[in-house]
Amino acid sequence: xxxxxxxxxxxxxxxxxxxxxxxxxxxxxxxxxxxxxxxxxxxxxxxxxxxxxxxxxxxxxxxxxxxxxxxxxxxxxxxxxxxxxxxxxxxxxxxxxxxxxxxxxxxxxxxxxxxxxxxxxxxxxxxxxxxxxxxxxxxxxxxxxxxxxxxxxxxxxxxxxxxxxxxxxxxxxxxxxxxxxxxxxxxxxxxxxxxxxxxxxxxxxxxxxxxxxxxxxxxxxxxxxxxxxxxxxxxxxxxxxxxxxxxxxxxxxxxxxxxxxxxxxxxxxxxxxxxxxxxxxxxxxxxxxxxxxxxxxxxxxxxxxxxxxxxxxxxxxxxxxxxxxxxxxxxxxxxxxxxxxxxxxxxxxxxxxxxxxxxxxxxxxxxxxxxxxxxxxxxxxxxxxxxxxxxxxxxxxxxxxxxxxxxxxxxxxxxxxxxxxxxxxxxxxxxxxxxxxx
Ligand code: NAI
Numbered sequence: 001x002x003x004x005x006x007x008x009x010x011x012x013x014x015x016x017x018x019x020x021x022x023x024x025x026x027x028x029x030x031x032x033x034x035x036x037x038x039x040x041x042x043x044x045x046x047x048x049x050x051x052x053x054x055x056x057x058x059x060x061x062x063x064x065x066x067x068x069x070x071x072x073x074x075x076x077x078x079x080x081x082x083x084x085x086x087x088x089x090x091x092x093x094x095x096x097x098x099x100x101x102x103x104x105x106x107x108x109x110x111x112x113x114x115x116x117x118x119x120x121x122x123x124x125x126x127x128x129x130x131x132x133x134x135x136x137x138x139x140x141x142x143x144x145x146x147x148x149x150x151x152x153x154x155x156x157x158x159x160x161x162x163x164x165x166x167x168x169x170x171x172x173x174x175x176x177x178x179x180x181x182x183x184x185x186x187x188x189x190x191x192x193x194x195x196x197x198x199x200x201x202x203x204x205x206x207x208x209x210x211x212x213x214x215x216x217x218x219x220x221x222x223x224x225x226x227x228x229x230x231x232x233x234x235x236x237x238x239x240x241x242x243x244x245x246x247x248x249x250x251x252x253x254x255x256x257x258x259x260x261x262x263x264x265x266x267x268x269x270x271x272x273x274x275x276x277x278x279x280x281x282x283x284x285x286x287x288x289x290x291x292x293x294x295x296x297x298x299x300x301x302x303x304x305x306x307x308x309x310x311x312x313x314x315x316x317x318x319x320x321x322x323x324x325x326x327x328x329x330x331x332x333x334x335x336x337x338x339x340x341x342x343x344x345x346x347x348x349x350x351x352x353x354x355x356x357x358x359x360x361x362x363x364x365x366x367x368x369x370x371x372x373x374x375x376x377x378x379x380x381x382x383x384x385x386x387x388x389x390x391x392x393x394x395x396x397x398x399x400x401x402x403x404x405x406x407x408x409x410x411x412x413x414x415x416x417x418x419x420x421x422x423x424x425x426x427x428x429x430x431x432x433x434x435x436x437x438x
Contacts, residue, residue, distance in 0.1 A: 007047045008102040012076045012134035015101045016069050025071065026436045030064040030427055041436035051102065057328070058109035063089075064427040065108065066160055066435070070152035073145055074138030076104065077153050079164045080112035082128040084423020087416045088162060089129025090353065091115035092169025092189070093153060093180070097135040108132040111169075114323060115353070117408035118346040122373070123380045124357045125416055127423055129164040131157075135171070150176045154183025159435065162186050163426040167356045174198055188356035197363075200355035201236035206374050207382045208237070208320050209244045211348030212294050214386035215316045215341055218394075221293070224248035230290040230314065231255045233299025234262045234277065237320040237349075241298065242266070246273040256280050256287035257299075288312055295319070302326040304342070309334045318343040325401070332401045344401040346408065347389065348382055 010018065019025070022044055029049050032039040038059075040049040052059045060082065067078040081089035091112060098104040108130055116128025133153060139145055150172075157166050157180070168177050168189040174196075181190045190196030209224070216222060227250050231238050234257045245253055252274040255266075263277050278287065285303050288295050289311035297303050301323035309331060317324070317340055324345050325331040335342045354373055361369075372378040379385070389407070393400045415421055 007045075008051050008100065008105075010101050012098055012101060012104055012137045016074060016076050016137050019069055024436075026066070026068045026438070028064060028066050028431065028436055029062075030431055031061045039431075041431075048101070048105065051105065052109070055106075055109070058106060058113055060109075060113050062109060062112065063424055064163070064430070065105070066156070066164075066430075068156050070138060070149065070156070072152055073140060073148050075140060075149050075152070076134040076137040077149075077156055078104070078108055078132050079156060079160055079166070080108040080130045080132065081160075081164050081423065081427065082109075082112040082130075083116045083412055084127035084129075084163060084427075085413050085415050085421050086120060086127050086411070087125040087419060088127060088165045088186075088423055089115070090119060090124075090126040090165040090167065090188075090357070091128060091130040092167040093131030093133065093172050094169040095133045095135060095149075095171035095176075104132060104134050110323065114346055116412045117405060118350055118353060119357075120408045120411035120414075121347055121385065121404065122350040122354055122357075123411075124354065126165070126353075126357055128412070129166075131164070131166050131169070133171075146176070147179045150179035151183045154180040154187065157186045158184040159438065160186070161426050161430060163423040163430070167353070168199075188359045190359075195359075197355045197359045199236060200352040202240045203351035203355055203370060203374070204320055204349055205237050205239075205241040205244055207351035208241060208296065208298070208318060208348050209248065210374055210382040211318045211343045211386050212296070212316065213248075214383045214390065215294070215318055215343055218387060218390040219315065219341060221315075224250050226251050227293040228252045228254070228291070229294045229296060230287050230292040231296045231298055232285070232287045232303065232319070233257060233297070233321065234266055235259075235298070238296075238298040239266065239269075241296065241320075242270050242273060242275060246270055252276075254278065254287065254290050254292065256284070258282050258284075290314070297321040297324050304331050304335065306331070306334060309338055309340070312338065312340055315339070316341050316343070318348055319345070320349045321345060322349065328401070332399045336399045341390070342399070342401060343386055343390075344404050347386060347400075347404045350382065 038049040112130035119126045256278045292314045294316045295314040296319035298320045305326035
C-alpha cells in the first residue's frame with residue numbers, strides 16, 4: 001500500500017500510533033498564498049497536504065488545520081480555521097467517532113467552512129472554524145479522563161493564540177466547556193455560573209420557527225396556525241421547538257427520536273399540543289416522508305439525499321440540523337426538482353452561535369440584540385434575510401441554498417473593521433514560530 005493510502009485510510013487510533021512512532025506530537029497543514037498550495041509542517045504528512053489540496057468541496061483554501069495528539073490522554077484533537085477575514089475563526093468542538101483519518105479531516109473541513117458561512121450571514125464579526133476530536137483514541141473513559149481531554153483541548157486552543165475561538169458542539173456538553181475554559185480564554189458556551197451563556201438551544205429553536213414563518217409567507221401559505229409540522233429529533237433544539245410551535249397555534253406535530261426516553265414524558269410537557277412521538281431505529285428517516293406542511297430535521301446531518309428526498313411530501317424543509325444535505329450540490333438540486341423549498345441550515349440555525357458571539361459583551365434580559373435576530377425590524381434578521389434569499393431565488397431560478405451561499409461567500413471576505421485579517425497573521429506567526437515543535 002502506498003504511504004498516501006496508508007495515512008488517510010488509517011483509523012485515528014492507528015494514525016496516533018504512527019505519529020508516535022515517527023516522533024510527531026503536533027502538526028499543521030496551512031494554506032500557502034505564495035505557492036497556492038498546502039504546506040505540511042512535516043514531510044511525512046505530505047500525503048495529507050495532497051488530500052486537502054485535491055479536495056474540491058470542503059477544503060476551499062482553509063487558512064490552517066492544527067492537529068495534536070493530546071500529551072496526557074492521547075486523544076487526537078484538531079482545530080480547523082477556514083477563513084478569518086471577518087475575525088477569529090469560531091465554531092464548536094465536536095467529539096465524534098471516525099473510521100478513518102480522512103473522515104476526521106473531511107468532517108472538520110466541512111464544518112469549519114459551514115461556520116464561515118453561518119457567521120457571515122448572521123452578521124457576526126467572526127470567521128469560520130471548528131474543533132474535532134476523535135473518539136476511540138487515547139485513554140478516554142472515566143469522568144476524570146473526560147475532564148482532562150477537554151483541558152488538553154483548551155491547551156491546544158491557547159497555543160493557537162486566538163486565531164480560533166471554540167464552543168460547544170455535538171458530543172460536548174456545557175460541563176466540558178467549563179474544562180476547556182479552565183485552560184483557555186478563547187472559548188464560549190461556558191456555564192452561566194462562570195459568566196457564559198450556557199446552552200443556546202432555546203434561541204436556536206426560536207430562530208428555526210422564524211425561518212419556517214418566512215418560508216410559509218414566501219409561498220403564500222399564511223402563518224403556522226393550523227399547520228402540521230414533522231420534527232426529526234426531539235433533543236435540545238427539538239424539545240423547545242415543540243413549545244414554540246404550540247405557541248404559534250400549529251395544529252399537529254409528529255416528532256421522532258431514537259431515544260425511548262423522549263416519548264410519553266415529552267408529550268406530557270406540552271398540554272394542548274396534538275403531539276405524536278415516534279421512537280425509531282437509528283437511521284430511520286421515515287419521519288421526513290410524513291404528510292405535513294413543514295419537515296424540520298433537528299437530529300443529525302446528511303438526512304436529505306436521493307433516498308429520502310423523493311419521498312418528502314411537505315412543500316417546505318426547514319430545521320436546525322447542521323449539514324442536512326448529504327451532497328450539497330446534488331441534493332439541493334434534487335429538492336428543487338421535487339418542488340420542495342429548502343431553507344438552508346446555516347441561514348436559520350444561527351442563534352446558537354449568535355448566543356456565543358454575544359457572550360463577551362455582557363448580558364441584558366431581555367436582550368435587544370438577540371431579539372433583533374428573531375424579530376422583523378432588522379433587515380438581517382432570520383425572517384427578513386430568509387425572505388430576501390427566497391425572493392432572489394424566485395427571480396433568478398437559483399436555489400435558496402445557492403443564493404444564501406453566494407451571499408455568505410461575499411460577506412465572509414469582508415475584513416474586520418478594526419482587526420482586518422489578523423487571523424492569517426496569527427497563523428503565519430504560529431508557523432514562523434515553530435508551533436509544531438513546541
Ligand atoms: P441533541 O443531541 O440534543 O438532539 C438530537 C436528538 O436527535 C437526540 O434526542 C437524538 O436522540 C435524536 N436523533 C438522533 N438521530 C435520530 C434519528 N435518526 N431520528 C430521530 N431522532 C434522532 O442535539 P441538538 O442540540 O438538539 O441539535 C440538533 C441539531 O441541530 C444538530 O444537528 C446540531 O448540530 C444542530 N444545531 C444545534 C444548535 C443548538 O443550539 N443546539 C445550534 C445549531 C445547530
